[in-house]
Amino acid sequence: MVAAKLSSKDKSLDENNIFAVDRHLSLLKSAAIYGANASGKSNLVKAIRFMQWFILNSSKETQATEMIHLERFKLSAETEGKPSSFEIVFLMDEKVHRYGFEITEKEVVSEWLFYTPTTKEMKIFERKGKNISVARIFKGSRGVIARTRENALFLSVAAQFNVEIADKVLAWFSENLKIDIDIDKIWGRQFTIKSLEHPKYRNKILQLLKGTSKNQSETKNENKKR
Incomplete structure (x- = not known):
């Protein structure tokens, strides 16, 4: 940050x-990141995780007719029907890069990659619908535009065809962007801990654990007899 x-x-x-x-x-x-329960902290992590997955896999994990597995924010009337936008600013080769895209369930609406070689930001490529403009620095991308499906990222397709800058960006997302958190497991653990504080649920959880332990012991004894 x-x-x-x-x-x-x-x-x-x-x-x-x-x-x-x-x-x-x-x-x-x-x-x-601080916030009350259900204020969106975990959703931020989920959004970053989805962005990473889509960048690394959109060109190879989806077919032309497949929908994009996008989970929309459902509690805002303003964003209903509008594309979901993702953008990240990162350092690569000691230069600031800015990459992002807008998508719906059906297509990539827009996509962009800029970098700042000195003090002024410059375009590497920019996509608006089916129109993709590429700067000279994005060498080796000739022919990639025609191979880019509506539901795939141009960056991902370019990397698949060994465009050097695209390869480096995907490597950054694969190797440098680490999300070491299992949200679902944390939620489950927190719920269990909270439930143990309530006498009614604590007894049920303990009974379940005792039953599991008993079944495991019986299974072990049966295996020994065999």
Whole structure:
């Protein structure tokens, strides 16, 4: 996460929590997301996970007629019927890159990749519907445009055909973007812990565990007899 251009009165706070990428960019060493239950914290992680999966797999895991497995936000009338948008800013080859896309269940509506070689952001490619414009730096992409399906990302297809920059971006998403969290398991564990605090549910859970333990013991004894 980009650090604000502010300096703390306590210099140790900056030294311990911020590192400089170059003279224009400083990043936080860590960041935290706070919020009430059901406020969307886990959905943010799910969105990042989906973005990663779609980038790595859209060109090879889906067929031309398949729908995109997109889970929409259902609690906003404003976004109903509109494309879902994903964007991420990252460092690659010591340069800031910005990649994103907009999709519906049927197609990729738009897609873009920009980078900042010095101080000004420049286009690598940009897609609007079926129209894809490519900068000279995106070498080796000739012929890839015609092979890009409506429900696949141009970036993913380009990487499949060994376009160097596309290969590097996919490698970044595969190797550098780590999501070390199993949301479903955490939810299940939290629910169980909370239930154990309630006498009614605690007794049922303990009975279930005792029954499981008893069945396992009986199975082991039967195996020994055989």
